[in-house]
Amino acid sequence: MRMRRKGELPEKLCPVCKRSFAWRRKWARVWDEVRYCSERCRQSKRNGRQKSVARNSAALSR
Template sequence: MTLQGFKGNKQSLPRKPCAACGRDMVWRKSWAKNWAEVKFCSDACRKGKHA
């Protein structure tokens, strides 16, 4: 994903659900290189410690 036209409108960022809790995750710059592989919203969900 490229953010050339990004002007601060976060509504247009990609979203997908967390595999553990189902919470909607919004694209982050730190996930730019591996967005396709991101499955969990947090370390707690990744470790299976979600509520």
């Protein structure tokens, strides 16, 4: 992959916290499979605690 500026990197939207996250080098081979912005969001989706994480992230963004 050629060098790009941070603003030019591909982005996705996390289905749990609704925040956008950008491509990372460690995800280069699996970018199509990446769905969550963090391990915390991935675990909360699996455990059914989606609403509490979304509320907490909304409170933090204010």
